[in-house]
Amino acid sequence: MAFDSLADFIAMGGHARYVWAAWGVTLLMLLALTLFAWFEQRLALRVLRRHLRRTPTLAERQVPKASVTLAQAPTTQATLQTSAQASIQDGSQDSTHNRSAP
Amino acid sequence: MWAFIQKLRSPKWFYAIGGKCQPWFWAAALGLIALGSVWGLAFAPADYQQGNSFRIIYVHVPTAFLAQSIFVSMAACGLAFMVWKIKLADMAASVMAPIGALMTFVALYSGAVWGVPTWGTWWIWDARLTSMLILLFLYIGVIALRRAFASLEGGARAASVLAMVGVINIPIIKYSVDWWYTLHQPASFTITGRAAMPMAMWAPLLVMVVGFYCFFIALTLTRTRSEILRREGGKRWVRELVEEGADGL
Structure with missing residues (x-):
């Protein structure tokens, strides 16, 4: 452990604002990218399901055609x-x- | 080898394999970044000159690495799309571009924040900083150019060409610190050769770099699969997948 106490850790030897500003934005970006990818996948699936519901299913398309x-x-x-x-x-x-x- | 390349052409194959691989990469990314963060922030010794502000290196270096690696992968995908007409490569390239742009921005930002206590300035027209700024503009150019075309094919071709031309900037970034030695220090992190910093500082950085690469792979797998669903929605195999209810969620 490089620090004696929690307050010491947060103070970062007087460089708190720089260290936490850089780390905060980086971790926020990782979180935002993860959440974005998750919502994007859900949306893609929802749009696809809605689209497929409107078009006949494979079984429907084959049977009534003839x-x-x-x-x-x-x-x-x-x-x-x-x-x-x-x-x-x-x-x-x-x-x-x-x-x-x- | 050829069979593998043929498989890579197939979005169906990629969707299935990507779905199996992605939980492992997400788990590895989370584990390594958590470990590297605690290690780098709390346990690595402070630098004798810079004090604790040097801990910015643990986010600055991985994002800067990824910023460049993502551009190279994007250009490679562009090449595969233009030469072998692999549509999957273009799908991957299209989801990589915004990730790379964000990584470049964060690398520039964390560098600027680090520059204030270390160099006394947040920006200088140093060769490394300037070439990274150009990289950010190239990313924005690739994203904008793709959207400027009405047809998917046209946008894909234009974005591929710009990525392939723009990749010339990558060696310029890499060697800028040696060619025009001004303010930014030369590479302090290398896999081979003598480390420029003690093991206790270097090891957490390695963990963070590997973790960020896993994060990028996981994110690209997830996003490419979404892009496949968007573009291949009318295909038979996608319909079969959805009707079976096995859509990998």
Whole structure:
């Protein structure tokens, strides 16, 4: 131990303001970078989950694809348009494959 | 070796391996920096000339080392991106730049604070100080140039070129204390050769330097993984990862 007491340690032999100013800012930077990286990761995951919720899942994308094209093959332009309008109106709905159909 | 380089191209591989490695680097960084701080602040003997103000060395030297090392790694990533079109290298370079800029700033700041009791001035246009200031401007230039482009690809290319050109400043910083010997002392910390300071002062500095490098590696792993999620969000493997719920958090 290079110091006799805690007060001695804090005083840093009269250089307290320099030592603590340099150390304080450095440790603060390390802490800020760590917290930033943590929040950044959480945000990236949250944005990604929100994005994926809006697009059909892998299972959804594969299964209905074939049935949709078969079922909708004989429909006319008019019915396609009304279904497009309907899907715009209830755009908040989570099942997304009718949004991508038209 | 070639197989390893091929793997390095793959963000999926990096995301998985990085997720496994990062807790170890974070733990090592925390442990070493805590140990080095207590050792350097309380147990290392005071300098016979500078007294206790010399303890600033334990934050000044690691940040200055990292400031330069990060720029070299950024330039290496820029080279890998330009030559082999490795997108992962550019992702790493883009997250490194702000870390390096902050390290350069803190190195300059702690040097200025140290200069007041030791040199009697917080700033002088000494070769070492000036070249470090240029390094800070180069970092800011790399960050700004990337953002100045509308396309990701354009910004990545411009930032890579500036990093590769700017790396010429690194040997200038390193040898500035020998070429233009003015105020800043020559290197006092070397791994090889005779140490310029006693063991009791040198050992905590080594602990701090290694700890700061671990911190940089941990931070880069974490941030690069976030950047992968941002850029590769539409890819199939990312979706599979999220749907399985194994996103490494």
